[in-house]
Amino acid sequence: MTDDHDEIEELLAGYVLRSLSGADAAEADRLLSDHVPGCTTCRDTLDDLQRLTADLGLAATPVAPPETLLPRLHRELEPQAPRRRPLQLFAVAAGVVAVVGLAGLTVSQNIRANNADVRADSLANAAQLAALPDARARVARLCELNVAGQVRNVANTTVVRDAWARGQRLAVHGWIYDVADGLLKDLGLCLESPGGAGATPGPRGGQRRRR
Amino acid sequence: MRDGDRDDLELHRGLSAGDRGSFDALYRRYSSSAYGLAYRITGQQVLAQDVVHEAFLALWRAPEAFDPARGTFRTFFLSLVHHRAVDTVRREERIRSRQQRASNLEPVTVEDPAEGVTDAADLADRRTEVRAALDTLPPEQRQVLEMAYYGGKTQVQIAEEIDIPVGTVKTRTLAAMRKLRVILDRTTTPHDDPEVQ
Numbered sequence: 001m002t003d004d005h006d007e008i009e010e011l012l013a014g015y016v017l018r019s020l021s022g023a024d025a026a027e028a029d030r031l032l033s034d035h036v037p038g039c040t041t042c043r044d045t046l047d048d049l050q051r052l053t054a055d056l057g058l059a060a061t062p063v064a065p066p067e068t069l070l071p072r073l074h075r076e077l078e079p080q081a082p083r084r085r086p087l088q089l090f091a092v093a094a095g096v097v098a099v100v101g102l103a104g105l106t107v108s109q110n111i112r113a114n115n116a117d118v119r120a121d122s123l124a125n126a127a128q129l130a131a132l133p134d135a136r137a138r139v140a141r142l143c144e145l146n147v148a149g150q151v152r153n154v155a156n157t158t159v160v161r162d163a164w165a166r167g168q169r170l171a172v173h174g175w176i177y178d179v180a181d182g183l184l185k186d187l188g189l190c191l192e193s194p195g196g197a198g199a200t201p202g203p204r205g206g207q208r209r210r211r
Numbered sequence: 212m213r214d215g216d217r218d219d220l221e222l223h224r225g226l227s228a229g230d231r232g233s234f235d236a237l238y239r240r241y242s243s244s245a246y247g248l249a250y251r252i253t254g255q256q257v258l259a260q261d262v263v264h265e266a267f268l269a270l271w272r273a274p275e276a277f278d279p280a281r282g283t284f285r286t287f288f289l290s291l292v293h294h295r296a297v298d299t300v301r302r303e304e305r306i307r308s309r310q311q312r313a314s315n316l317e318p319v320t321v322e323d324p325a326e327g328v329t330d331a332a333d334l335a336d337r338r339t340e341v342r343a344a345l346d347t348l349p350p351e352q353r354q355v356l357e358m359a360y361y362g363g364k365t366q367v368q369i370a371e372e373i374d375i376p377v378g379t380v381k382t383r384t385l386a387a388m389r390k391l392r393v394i395l396d397r398t399t400t401p402h403d404d405p406e407v408q
Contacts, residue, residue, distance in 0.1 A: 010385045016290075017384065018297045019359035019366050050290060051282055052392055056360050057289035059341040060251040062243035062330055065263055069246075070238055073267055077231060 008035070009045055016049040140178065147174040148189055155191045164194055215240075215333035219284035227274040234271060240331055241285075242267075245292045251361050252296035258303065262296045285334075293360070300363035344394040352387035355380050 008031060014020040015028040036042040125145055132138045151174040154160060163170045174187040219240070225233030245266060249259035269276070269291065277287040330338070345353060358369045366384070370377040 006385075010381050013385045013388045014359075014366055014381065017356075017359040018294060019364060019369070019384075021365040021367050024366070047282055048392055048396070049388060051286045052388060052395060053293065053360065054282075054286035054289040055337065055341045055395060056345075056356075056391075057248045057293050058244055058285075058334060058338050059345060060244075060248040060361065062247040062334075062338075063250050063259075064243050065246040065260060066256075069242070069260055069264060070235070073238070073264060073271075074231075076268060077234065077271055 005041060005045075008042060009049075012036075012042070012046055012049055016046070016053045144176055144187055147176050147187055150174070151189055151191060155194070161194065213333050215331060216283045216285065220279055223274060223277060223279075223284050226271065234267075237270070237284075237288075238267060240334075241288055243330060244289065244334060248289065248292055249296045249299075252293070252363050253299055253303070258299050259296070262292060262299055266292045266295055297363040340395065344391050347394060348387050348390060352383045352390070355383045356387040359384060 011020070011024060011028045011031060014024060015032070020028055031042075036046060129138045129141055132141055151172050154172045160170060160172065170192070172191045174189045175184050176187060177184045219237070222233040222237050222240075226237060242263060245263045246259055249262035249266075250256065253259050253262065266288070270288065276291075277284060281287075348356070354373070355366075355369055358364050358372070359366065362369075364372070366377055366380045370380045
């Protein structure tokens with residue numbers, strides 16, 4: 001046990017240099033958890049020592065890293081995980097306009113198979129779809145309706161219902177992208193509670209986001 | 212607080228909000244210092260690249276690890292680079308000593324990267340001050356400090372290598388650090404900013 005401040009400073013000096021091992025390292029860990037947090041002198045000493053060691057780093061001759069390093073980093077900079085925001089769930093579908101017939105069939109089958117609400121709305125949807133000018137627009141709209149159905153399905157799962165029941169902040173979003181332009185579009189049908197905002201996107205509603 | 216430190220705070224705020232432009236600006240400002248330090252410690256360009264790569268990625272993924280109340284961004288980031296470089300050296304030493312036992316390999320030769328980088332003026336100024344302060348240390352104090360900080364060696368390893376008691380390594384290290392603190396605090400005082408305390 002070390003409580004003498006000179007001895008503590010000696011240990012902290014070794015600690016900031018990362019040169020402690022064995023019993024010294026264990027003693028430094030003990031001090032850092034038990035003593036330093038409550039001791040103004042030691043906290044100041046530690047901050048000073050840390051500033052000093054970082055300055056030692058500056059004394060090394062600077063060398064430009066290879067030019068490949070920044071591009072390599074850029075490839076790995078994924079968008080940062082949302083911080084202090086509710087857990088986000090996404091239902092995303094791709095609209096494959098190139099295979100119109102197949103996509104339309106698959107999507108409408110999914111809607112019938114998976115989603116009672118969409119089935120109930122199918123007359124209204126059919127009328128809306130028929131009003132659209134061409135097959136491409138109809139397929140795109142069908143895909144959006146499918147995403148809306150998936151949002152409702154996700155919101156109906158036990159996992160999500162349980163989370164809402166215990167008061168956890170959780171939101172289900174419906175986003176879609178078209179392989180023709182690769183842009184993510186928020187369909188604006190976020191659900192944040194069992195009876196939350198409706199999961200039917202407005203016709204071509206929402207905003208496009210560049211991926 | 213120096214202007215450079217204030218700019219760093221601004222850039223760190225941007226980076227924390229996911230702004231890649233701020234990330235690039237911090238990279239431009241610190242990559243040469245970080246790479247020079249990592250290279251001095253690891254002695255190999257490939258390892259130094261990995262260290263700098265990991266450090267910047269860690270900064271992007273967990274920017275909240277930097278607490279402005281505890282010191283400057285420069286202190287935080289160079290400490291991060293130092294820790295990772297020392298960890299890398301120790302890991303490599305373990306691998307190398309296993310390989311040497313197995314096949315008696317020659318030690319890895321130290322490469323020679325191109326040097327001489329134009330740096331941000333405030334960093335260059337501080338570099339000059341720190342080097343001047345190091346030059347004032349008695350050789351036996353400077354030796355243990357450099358073996359620890361740039362060599363990534365533990366106090367026990369240093370004691371064995373230069374054949375002195377571990378207690379002597381500790382007292383010389385502390386004496387060196389105290390002396391540097393006195394000299395360098397004198398040159399930092401005008402820049403201390405009570406707002407950040």
